Structure formats: C-alpha cells, structure tokens
Amino acid sequence: MTATHGRAATPVELLDGHGPGDFLLATAERTIAAAGARRVLDGAEADTVAAALRESGAPLAVGALPFTPSADGADLAHLVVPESVRTSGPLHPALAGRERRALPEPVATTAVPEPERHMRAVEEAVRALRANRLRKVVLARALDLDFAETVTGRSILANLAADNPAGYTFAAPLPGGRTLVGSTPELLVSRSGDRIRSHPHAGSAPRSADPATDAERGRQLAASVKDQAEHAVLTEMIAETLRPFCRTLDVPATPSLEANPAVWHLTTTITGELADPGITALHLAEALHPTPAICGTPTDAARAAIGELEPFDRGYYAGAVGWVDAAGDGEWAIAIRCAEIAGTRMRLYAGGGIMPGSEAADELAETSAKFRVLLRAMGLDLGL
Ligand SMILES: C=C(O[C@@H]1C=C(C(=O)O)C=C[C@H]1O)C(=O)O
Numbered sequence: 001m002t003a004t005h006g007r008a009a010t011p012v013e014l015l016d017g018h019g020p021g022d023f024l025l026a027t028a029e030r031t032i033a034a035a036g037a038r039r040v041l042d043g044a045e046a047d048t049v050a051a052a053l054r055e056s057g058a059p060l061a062v063g064a065l066p067f068t069p070s071a072d073g074a075d076l077a078h079l080v081v082p083e084s085v086r087t088s089g090p091l092h093p094a095l096a097g098r099e100r101r102a103l104p105e106p107v108a109t110t111a112v113p114e115p116e117r118h119m120r121a122v123e124e125a126v127r128a129l130r131a132n133r134l135r136k137v138v139l140a141r142a143l144d145l146d147f148a149e150t151v152t153g154r155s156i157l158a159n160l161a162a163d164n165p166a167g168y169t170f171a172a173p174l175p176g177g178r179t180l181v182g183s184t185p186e187l188l189v190s191r192s193g194d195r196i197r198s199h200p201h202a203g204s205a206p207r208s209a210d211p212a213t214d215a216e217r218g219r220q221l222a223a224s225v226k227d228q229a230e231h232a233v234l235t236e237m238i239a240e241t242l243r244p245f246c247r248t249l250d251v252p253a254t255p256s257l258e259a260n261p262a263v264w265h266l267t268t269t270i271t272g273e274l275a276d277p278g279i280t281a282l283h284l285a286e287a288l289h290p291t292p293a294i295c296g297t298p299t300d301a302a303r304a305a306i307g308e309l310e311p312f313d314r315g316y317y318a319g320a321v322g323w324v325d326a327a328g329d330g331e332w333a334i335a336i337r338c339a340e341i342a343g344t345r346m347r348l349y350a351g352g353g354i355m356p357g358s359e360a361a362d363e364l365a366e367t368s369a370k371f372r373v374l375l376r377a378m379g380l381d382l383g384l
Pocket of ligand 1: 186336
C-alpha cells in the first residue's frame with residue numbers, strides 16, 4: 001500500500017472505531033480500516049477504479065464484488081474511494097487474552113432451504129455431473145437469524161478475528177445499508193509490486209473435537225481421490241487465467257492440507273511475477289472471479305445450475321472483498337464463511353463443491369461445519 005492517512009492507531013483501536021457503514025479487513029499481516037465515501041464507484045471495473053484513484057490522488061479503493069452482478073442492478077461491484085484510511089498491524093495477536101464480545105441471541109432461526117431440500121439439490125447436481133453436463137458445481141445453503149434488535153458488525157468482527165488467526169476477517173458495506181461480515185481463509189489474488197499470489201481452497205472435511213477423529217479426517221481428505229480431483233479443477237483454472245499476465249508462475253503439483261478452526265481444506269499457494277505493471281490487483285480479481293472454488297466448471301453451466309438449484313440469490317456471498325491502491329497493489333479475498341447483515345436479520349451462507357462422487361449427507365455436514373465459523377463468533381451452538 002503506498003500511503004495511509006491519519007495518525008498511527010493500534011489494531012484494536014481500528015476495531016473499536018469500526019461503525020456501521022465502515023470497511024475493515026484484518027489479515028495475518030495487517031488491519032485496514034476505511035470510513036466515508038469520497039466517491040462511490042458502483043458497477044465500476046478495474047480500469048475505472050484505477051482512473052478514479054489517479055484523478056483523485058486518493059491512496060486506495062475498497063469494497064465488495066458480488067457473485068454475479070444482478071440484472072436489476074441491485075448487486076453490483078460496490079467500490080468506494082474512502083474519506084479516511086487507517087492501517088495497523090495484525091488484529092489477531094492484539095486480541096490475545098481479551099474477553100470475547102457478547103452478542104444477542106436470535107429470536108428465530110430458519111434454514112433456507114430445509115436441509116432435506118439441500119440434499120435433494122446435491123443429488124440433482126450429481127446426476128447432471130454424471131451425465132457430463134458439468135465437471136464441478138458449488139451448491140450453497142443459507143441460514144437466517146432474526147434478532148430483536150439491530151445487529152452491528154463490531155463484536156462479530158472481534159470474535160471472528162480472535163478465532164481465525166490466518167483468516168481474512170472483514171466487514172464490507174453493501175448497497176442499501178447492508179453489511180457483509182465474515183472470516184475467509186481463501187485469497188483470490190494479491191499483488192505487491194510485481195509479485196502476485198493466489199491461495200485457492202477446494203476439498204474440505206469438518207474438524208472434530210476428538211483429536212484422533214480429527215487427525216483421521218485430515219488424513220482421509222489428503223488421500224481422497226474425489227477431493228484431489230475437485231482441487232485440480234480449481235488450480236488448473238487459476239493457473240490458466242493467471243499465466244497470460246505473468247513472466248513466471250509457480251504452481252505446486254500437489255495441494256497441501258490446511259487446518260482451519262472449523263474445517264480441513266486442501267489448498268495450493270500459486271505465486272508469480274507480473275509482466276505488466278498496469279495490471280492491478282482488481283484486474284486480476286476480475287479475471288479470476290468466479291473460480292471453480294465457489295462456482296464450478298465450466299463456469300457458465302455451473303452458474304446456470306446454481307441459479308436453478310439454490311432457492312436464493314447469493315448477492316455478495318461467494319464474491320470477493322478487498323482493496324486496490326493507486327500503485328495497483330491490493331488483495332481480494334473470496335467472500336465465504338460470511339453473513340449479510342440487514343437490520344435485525346443476518347443471513348449466513350455456506351457451500352461446497354459437488355463432484356460426480358459426492359454424497360448428499362457429507363455435503364450437508366460440510367456446509368454445517370462451514371456455518372460454524374460465524375455461529376461460533378456469535379456464541380451460538382445450534383447443533384447443526
Ligand atoms: C463455498 C464455500 O467454500 C468453498 C468450497 C470448498 C469445498 O467445496 O471444498 C472449499 C473452500 C471454498 O472454496 C463456502 O465456505 O461457502
């Protein structure tokens with residue numbers, strides 16, 4: 001990042017200063033807090049954002065990209081050149097030893113769709129995959145929590161950052177006064193000078209409180225042919241998309257096993273050297289999104305299947321959250337393990353990649369584990 005405004009602040013001060021409508025991204029490396037809007041660039045693409053930063057002399061733009069820009073214009077790329085930006089060190093270590101924040105209990109909880117119906121959708125997707133209409137599709141479900149009072153992001157952010165040391169913990173304002181809040185392990189892409197990085201995830205298994213069961217699940221995931229194939233679809237697409245932008249690109253041949261607090265994952269770290277300094281982090285994010293991690297392959301067929309099989313619009317879930325600065329550096333994380341807050345309602349989302357060998361009950365359990373990232377931060381154990 002080229003510049004910051006304002007006096008130095010501690011990460012906890014940035015968190016405590018977070019209010020409705022503000023942006024916050026806390027990573028293992030730094031905390032970025034942005035407030036106000038010098039310019040709102042709704043629907044803008046990377047070129048427009050780069051031009052706006054050049055013209056305004058502002059250090060950076062922040063925001064959220066939707067899963068699919070909606071035809072009615074409600075869910076467009078929501079990018080803002082903020083009035084103030086403050087950065088600090090990582091938030092997670094600064095929260096060590098602090099009490100967890102208390103959150104209100106929901107007055108109602110509704111699964112959208114019912115778990116049974118999600119399993120039927122998985123089975124239908126498996127039939128389409130076996131008929132070779134698709135190679136992979138990611139199906140999600142939602143959980144609506146209704147509260148007696150307005151929900152605010154700050155306490156949820158604090159607990160998410162405390163729970164997920166390696167996560168990208170975020171609150172991103174959305175059009176209409178909504179907020180997307182979550183902690184994702186998945187980096188779509190980052191750029192720092194001519195260095196680029198992507199850290200895709202595909203292939204998951206729920207963690208277990210029992211250490212032996214937990215270790216066994218990790219071992220099984222690492223050895224699973226289905227999950228290796230699911231992961232390969234993803235890394236192939238990312239490598240193919242990034243290669244034309246790069247002088248060099250390093251794609252490890254086999255994925256690594258990553259232990260996140262709620263879920264085991266297969267992950268790969270792809271790194272490269274950018275050939276053209278005019279390509280910003282946001283250009284790269286636009287080129288990559290939507291990856292097979294959250295959509296499927298082929299992209300259009302997977303997107304169409306998602307539209308048919310999921311009974312809700314994803315909005316900004318499975319989109320991306322991040323920043324781009326005037327030099328073109330930035331980082332965009334995939335907006336998963338997240339919830340949209342709108343007044344007294346929170347909608348949590350969780351999805352999983354479906355392959356020809358997928359079992360509906362396992363896929364349901366995987367989404368339940370993914371919901372736990374948010375539920376734990378809310379202090380809720382819904383026995384999912
Ligand atoms: C779609 C989600 O997660 C994605 C799907 C994964 C999988 O199917 O194994 C793994 C990580 C994410 O890329 C989600 O958490 O909602």
